[in-house]
Amino acid sequence: MARGGRHVEYLLKHLTPADLAELDVLIWALVTGVEEHAPRCALCAGPEPCPHVGRAIQEVLDWRTARLLLTQAERLREHQRRQHERRTA
Ligand SMILES: [Zn+2]
Numbered sequence: 001m002a003r004g005g006r007h008v009e010y011l012l013k014h015l016t017p018a019d020l021a022e023l024d025v026l027i028w029a030l031v032t033g034v035e036e037h038a039p040r041c042a043l044c045a046g047p048e049p050c051p052h053v054g055r056a057i058q059e060v061l062d063w064r065t066a067r068l069l070l071t072q073a074e075r076l077r078e079h080q081r082r083q084h085e086r087r088t089a
Contacts, residue, residue: 019067026060 015023034044034053043050049057 014068014072015064016071019071022067023060023064026063030056030060 033056034049037052038044041050041052044053048054
């Protein structure tokens with residue numbers, strides 16, 4: 001999946017309020033972790049995130065993509081279930 005502006009736009013359209021609430025929890029954990037880590041890390045004094053922070057950010061971004069894919073799969077499964085119910089009613 002492409003990254004950047006279009007990717008973010010797509011995510012915002014398709015993530016549910018529950019998905020976004022879960023994402024808020026992860027972002028809160030990320031920010032809290034970076035706040036605890038940065039004062040003790042010489043590399044974090046620079047303009048770019050250190051490899052540890054970079055990896056943590058990437059984990060959250062990867063989770064967001066995985067959540068989107070799972071939400072889409074859940075929607076398709078629900079649609080399939082309803083079609084099956086209609087056919088067998
Ligand atoms: Zn660091």
